Structure formats: structure tokens, C-alpha cells
Amino acid sequence: MQGESAVVSSRVWTIPNMLSFLRLALVPVFLWLVIVGEDGFALLVLVFSSVTDFLDGFLARRLHQVSRLGQLLDPAADRLYIFAALIGLCWREVIPWWLFVVIVARDVMLAVLGVILANNGFGPLPVHHLGKVATFCLFWALPLLMLGEAFAPLEPFSLPLGWAFALWGAFLYWWAGILYIRETARVIRLPADDTGPRSDTLDGKEVDGA
Structure with missing residues (x-):
């Protein structure tokens, strides 16, 4: 997650933000995998998302690229993955x-x-x-x-x-x-x-x- 103690900028096209965009782009893929019952592949997507979640926060602090957009995208991606998993598992009556x-x-x-x-x-x-x-x-x-x-x-x-x-x-x-x-x-x-x-x-x- 994005660091809170660093200087927050208004930049959009940063490496951490690109990782966050990638996480968001994979949400529909994750949802489809859960709905069709491909839980093994869905878990792999979730692991990849977790790794990029860690990396965007680490790189934001290391490269001094903490941004307001990144602070918004980070929790938004977490919630979307939770909602996607909930929808998929509810659809399958799990x-x-x-x-x-x-x-x-x-x-x-x-x-x-x-x-x-x-x-x-x-x-x-x-x-x-x-x-x-x-x-x-x-x-x-x-x-x-x-x-x-x-x-x-x-x-x-x-x-x-x-x-x-x-x-x-x-x-x-x-x-x-x-x-x-x-x-x-x-x-x-x-x-x-x-x-x-x-x-x-x-x-x-x-x-x-x-």
C-alpha cells in the first residue's frame, strides 16, 4: 500500500500506479474465474494481485512516487477483489x-x-x-x-x-x-x-x- 508519511504528489503515470491499474484490470478476469469454478487459477490471480499490491507500496516509497491517485486506487482494488469473490461465490451458492x-x-x-x-x-x-x-x-x-x-x-x-x-x-x-x-x-x-x-x-x- 502507498506510504502515508511520504510527500504525496498529483502524478498519474507512475510505476506504482501502473501496477495498481494492472491489478484493477485483472478484477474481471478474477471474477470470471471464480464464477466458472476455476478456483485454482483464480487463486493464482489473487496471489499475483497481492504481490503487486506489496510492490506498488514499496516502489512508491523507494522511488518517491507516492501519489494521491495511488492512495485511492490501492484500497479500491482491495474492495473490488473482495466484491468479485463474494459475487462469484454467491453465484455458485458457496x-x-x-x-x-x-x-x-x-x-x-x-x-x-x-x-x-x-x-x-x-x-x-x-x-x-x-x-x-x-x-x-x-x-x-x-x-x-x-x-x-x-x-x-x-x-x-x-x-x-x-x-x-x-x-x-x-x-x-x-x-x-x-x-x-x-x-x-x-x-x-x-x-x-x-x-x-x-x-x-x-x-x-x-x-x-x-
């Missing part, structure tokens, strides 16, 4: 659709909060550590479920572990969502600064997205 609804509903809620913040002169809230842990759990849960589908001998081990990660991740996802609701309510009650527009800092830190 997991129930309610799990997909629970996870997507939380992101829809965050989008609504983003609109509310924008209307009050603020940018997106900083990502809460609980949200990061929840994404980590979901990012491991779905490959574990796919692993059980792809390799029958591993099913007794990977499926229970995958479901444990999935349920815990969904719970933390909404716990973090509730914290975002509380923080949004607190932020929009802040008084306007002396110049009129809302302040774009919270507790001494810039309001920034993932």
Missing part, C-alpha cells in the same frame, strides 16, 4: 447472498457519509484501524473458502477457517462503520473557522481517505 448484502451495505453507508461530509466542507475520514483489520479478515476469508472448493482434501480445514475470518470480518466491518457514523456526526457539529469554510483538519491531522 456462500449465502446475505453475506454479500451485509458487506456491500456497509460500503454504501460509507458512501452516504462521504456525501454528508462533502456537503459540510470536509473530505473523507481517516481509515480506522478496525476497518483495516476487517478488510484483512475478508481478504483472507474468501481465498480460504475458494481453497476448500479447489482442493477437496483441504476443505475440512480451510472452510471452517474461512468462515471464521468471514464472520469476524463482517462484524468488524460494521463495528468500524458505526465508529465512522459517530465520527461523522462529531465532525459536522464542528464550528466553522474564522474564514467561513469548514476546517479540513481533525485533531491536528488532515482529513484524508484510504
Whole structure:
């Protein structure tokens, strides 16, 4: 992931961003592989995506190419892979659709909060550590479920572990969502600064997205 302590630029065509674009381009391929049941190849795409995810963050810091676009593409790619895996596994009835609804509903809620913040002169809230842990759990849960589908001998081990990660991740996802609701309510009650527009800092830190 992109470094947060480095100087953030507005550049688009950087090596890290090209890796992020490649990750995004592979999302439809990954979705198709999951839907048709080619879980082994889907897992290979997911491993490749994880490697490029690490590389884009490493290169961004090493080459001083941290960019605002990269900071947006990185979490967006993570979410799209999660959604693709959810859709594919739900389509095959490996997991129930309610799990997909629970996870997507939380992101829809965050989008609504983003609109509310924008209307009050603020940018997106900083990502809460609980949200990061929840994404980590979901990012491991779905490959574990796919692993059980792809390799029958591993099913007794990977499926229970995958479901444990999935349920815990969904719970933390909404716990973090509730914290975002509380923080949004607190932020929009802040008084306007002396110049009129809302302040774009919270507790001494810039309001920034993932």
C-alpha cells in the first residue's frame, strides 16, 4: 500500500500506479474465474494481485512516487477483489447472498457519509484501524473458502477457517462503520473557522481517505 508519511504528489503515470491499474484490470478476469469454478487459477490471480499490491507500496516509497491517485486506487482494488469473490461465490451458492448484502451495505453507508461530509466542507475520514483489520479478515476469508472448493482434501480445514475470518470480518466491518457514523456526526457539529469554510483538519491531522 502507498506510504502515508511520504510527500504525496498529483502524478498519474507512475510505476506504482501502473501496477495498481494492472491489478484493477485483472478484477474481471478474477471474477470470471471464480464464477466458472476455476478456483485454482483464480487463486493464482489473487496471489499475483497481492504481490503487486506489496510492490506498488514499496516502489512508491523507494522511488518517491507516492501519489494521491495511488492512495485511492490501492484500497479500491482491495474492495473490488473482495466484491468479485463474494459475487462469484454467491453465484455458485458457496456462500449465502446475505453475506454479500451485509458487506456491500456497509460500503454504501460509507458512501452516504462521504456525501454528508462533502456537503459540510470536509473530505473523507481517516481509515480506522478496525476497518483495516476487517478488510484483512475478508481478504483472507474468501481465498480460504475458494481453497476448500479447489482442493477437496483441504476443505475440512480451510472452510471452517474461512468462515471464521468471514464472520469476524463482517462484524468488524460494521463495528468500524458505526465508529465512522459517530465520527461523522462529531465532525459536522464542528464550528466553522474564522474564514467561513469548514476546517479540513481533525485533531491536528488532515482529513484524508484510504
